[in-house]
Amino acid sequence: MADNAAYVVGPGDTLSVFVYRSPELSVPDLPVRPDGRISVPLIEDIVAAGKTPTQLAREIESRLKKYVKDPSVTVIVRGFVGPLDRQVKVIGEATEPVALPYRDHMTVLDVMIATKGLTKFAAGNSAIIVRREPGGKQAKIPVRLNDLVKDGDISQNVEMAPGDTLIIPQTWF
DSSP: OOOTTSOOOOTTOEEEEEETTOGGGOEEEEEOOTTSEEEETTEEEEEOTTSOHHHHHHHHHHHHTTTSSSOOEEEEEEEOOOOGGGEEEEEESBSSOEEEEOOTTOBHHHHHHHTTSBOTTBOGGGEEEEEEOTTSOEEEEEEOHHHHHTTOOGGGOOBOOTTOEEEEOBOOO
């Protein structure tokens, strides 16, 4: 498995596989299937999920060696979602609820920008972040989204962690 700083391929990502001097073996837009695998010419069903693009390129090279002399492969991530345990999910009264790929030092404000803010029915100051702690225990972190988004209270700009779920409840009139 890759270290935490390197990007790890996940289901739903789109890859480009480039085989130097072999355009017939290159694939420009290759989706990673829900089972985490890809197929390229001459090689079927390579597990891509959980590997860095470089690790995947080396595996493709090793499998191509029986067909191509000294293959040189580059894997480029074109569209990314990332593995499920590295996504940040937003549910409830966000304008566009979504699962986002986690980025280092991502904050609640980054998430709110990506989801285009709160709906008019959102109880933003009652939002919580659900985080899985080491050992499997769940932590609930309250976050006052209205104070952050509307009033600029930067103290509410909590740093997200891979696998977090931001829950934005509906207000009661």
